[in-house]
Amino acid sequence: MDEQRGFDDVTRLSSAVETLREAATPLDRTERLGLAAAERRVLATPLDARRPVPHFRRAAMDGYAVRASDTFDATGRSPVTLDRFGVGAGSVASGQAQWVHTGSPLPNGADAVVKVEETTRREDRVEVETAVAEGTNVAPVGEDVEAGQRLFEAGHRLRPSDLGLLKATGVGEVEVYERPTVGVVPTGDELVEGDPGPGEVVETNGFTVSRYVERWGGTATYRRIVPDDPAALRSAIQRDLTKDVVVTNGGSSVGKRDHLADVIDDLGEVLFHGVAVKPGHPVGAGLVEDTPVLMLPGYPVSTIVGAVQLLRPLLKRVGHLPPTEPPTTEATLARKIPGEIGARTFARVSLDTGDGRGDDEGSGGDEHGEVVAEPTRASGAGVLSSVALADGWVVVPESREGIPAGETVAVEHWEYDE
Incomplete structure (x- = not known):
C-alpha cells in the first residue's frame, strides 16, 4: 500500500519541526548530582x-628556586654561586637555592626559578649562569583559573x-x-514480543525509539503493545500524560485500523498529520493537556526517519539541550537517487573508501581512494536492514527530483553518538 495515499494536506518538514518545538515547554525540574x-x-x-588553580605558587620548570635579586649579576662567564639545598628544605634565604620539580610548590622566600640547564652543580653549591627576574618560571596562584x-x-x-x-x-x-521523561507506546494488532507466528510481526519500533530517547538525553518508559482499538489507545495516552513527551509507533496513517489521529483530536489538538518526507509521510503530532504526542509510522525506516527529524529536536527543546548537527562525509554518488518534488527524501547509503573497506562514522576516506556512496539496494520504508546496515543517508531536498550518479553528496551520519 502506498503510505502517502489519503493525505490531502501535508506539512513541510521544517514547519513540522518548528510547530512541535513551539508546542513544547522546556522542563524546569532540576536535581543535584555528583x-x-x-x-x-x-x-x-x-x-x-x-x-583558584593552581591554589599555590608552583615551579614551571625543573631547576632551582631562588631570590631573583641574588641572580642579577649572573652571566655564563661570571656565574653567581649560591648555597644549594634539596627538595623540601624549607624557606629560601638570600644567597640560597633549593631544587624544585616542575609543578612543585615554590618555597617561601623564593620568587623565581632558574632552569637546571642554566646552572652547574658544585657539591653543596650551585652556580647560576643566567640572571632571572621576579616571577620567572613561576606559575602564580590562579594562573589557570581565578x-x-x-x-x-x-x-x-x-x-x-x-x-x-x-x-x-x-x-x-x-x-x-532532569532528563525529559518519554512514554514510548508501540501499537498494532499484528505485533508480538516473542517468536512471531504467521501474520505476526516482532515489535522493534518502540524498542528502537526507546534506545534513541536514552541516547538523546531522555528517560524512556517502554510500554507494552497496545492493540488497534480506540479505547485502548486513549487509555494508553492518558496514562502517559505524566511524562514530558509521549511517542506512539504505528496507527498514524489513514487506514481503517489507524485510529491515533482521531484519538489525539478527541483528547486534545492535532498539530499536523502527514509530513512531506520519504519515507515517513504518515508522521503526525498533537498536544494533549500540554503534553506533546508524536505519532510515528509503523514501518521501521519511517519510524527512524521521524524519530531523528522530529523526536530528537523535540527532546532537545524540552531538555534544554543545545542543537547539534550530525557529522557528514563528502562522497561521490555511485548510482542515481530518486526524489520527489515537494518531499524531502532520505536515501540510505553505504560508503566505500576505494580500498574495499566500509567507512567509519565521520571519516573522510583514505589517501588512496575516493569515497563512494552506494545507495542501498533495498530501500523500502519497511526494510529495517537498509538503515541498520547503512553508513548514513543522503538528503534529497524538496526542490529536486533526484540526484544523479557522479554528483558529490554529503552523507549524514545521523546515528552518531552525541
Missing part, C-alpha cells in the same frame, strides 16, 4: 570556581573535561535539569 553522574547533563545554574571566575553558564552540557575542571576548582556537585 560530578561522576553529571556527564552530558545540562546545567540549570551558572557555575563559578570555588578556589577564584570566583565564571566557568559555565546555565544551559551548558557537561563534558568529561568540564567535570575535571570543576573538580579542580572545588566544585563537587552541580544542579542540572
Whole structure:
C-alpha cells in the first residue's frame, strides 16, 4: 500500500519541526548530582570556581628556586654561586637555592626559578649562569583559573573535561535539569514480543525509539503493545500524560485500523498529520493537556526517519539541550537517487573508501581512494536492514527530483553518538 495515499494536506518538514518545538515547554525540574553522574547533563545554574588553580605558587620548570635579586649579576662567564639545598628544605634565604620539580610548590622566600640547564652543580653549591627576574618560571596562584571566575553558564552540557575542571576548582556537585521523561507506546494488532507466528510481526519500533530517547538525553518508559482499538489507545495516552513527551509507533496513517489521529483530536489538538518526507509521510503530532504526542509510522525506516527529524529536536527543546548537527562525509554518488518534488527524501547509503573497506562514522576516506556512496539496494520504508546496515543517508531536498550518479553528496551520519 502506498503510505502517502489519503493525505490531502501535508506539512513541510521544517514547519513540522518548528510547530512541535513551539508546542513544547522546556522542563524546569532540576536535581543535584555528583560530578561522576553529571556527564552530558545540562546545567540549570551558572557555575563559578570555588578556589583558584593552581591554589599555590608552583615551579614551571625543573631547576632551582631562588631570590631573583641574588641572580642579577649572573652571566655564563661570571656565574653567581649560591648555597644549594634539596627538595623540601624549607624557606629560601638570600644567597640560597633549593631544587624544585616542575609543578612543585615554590618555597617561601623564593620568587623565581632558574632552569637546571642554566646552572652547574658544585657539591653543596650551585652556580647560576643566567640572571632571572621576579616571577620567572613561576606559575602564580590562579594562573589557570581565578577564584570566583565564571566557568559555565546555565544551559551548558557537561563534558568529561568540564567535570575535571570543576573538580579542580572545588566544585563537587552541580544542579542540572532532569532528563525529559518519554512514554514510548508501540501499537498494532499484528505485533508480538516473542517468536512471531504467521501474520505476526516482532515489535522493534518502540524498542528502537526507546534506545534513541536514552541516547538523546531522555528517560524512556517502554510500554507494552497496545492493540488497534480506540479505547485502548486513549487509555494508553492518558496514562502517559505524566511524562514530558509521549511517542506512539504505528496507527498514524489513514487506514481503517489507524485510529491515533482521531484519538489525539478527541483528547486534545492535532498539530499536523502527514509530513512531506520519504519515507515517513504518515508522521503526525498533537498536544494533549500540554503534553506533546508524536505519532510515528509503523514501518521501521519511517519510524527512524521521524524519530531523528522530529523526536530528537523535540527532546532537545524540552531538555534544554543545545542543537547539534550530525557529522557528514563528502562522497561521490555511485548510482542515481530518486526524489520527489515537494518531499524531502532520505536515501540510505553505504560508503566505500576505494580500498574495499566500509567507512567509519565521520571519516573522510583514505589517501588512496575516493569515497563512494552506494545507495542501498533495498530501500523500502519497511526494510529495517537498509538503515541498520547503512553508513548514513543522503538528503534529497524538496526542490529536486533526484540526484544523479557522479554528483558529490554529503552523507549524514545521523546515528552518531552525541
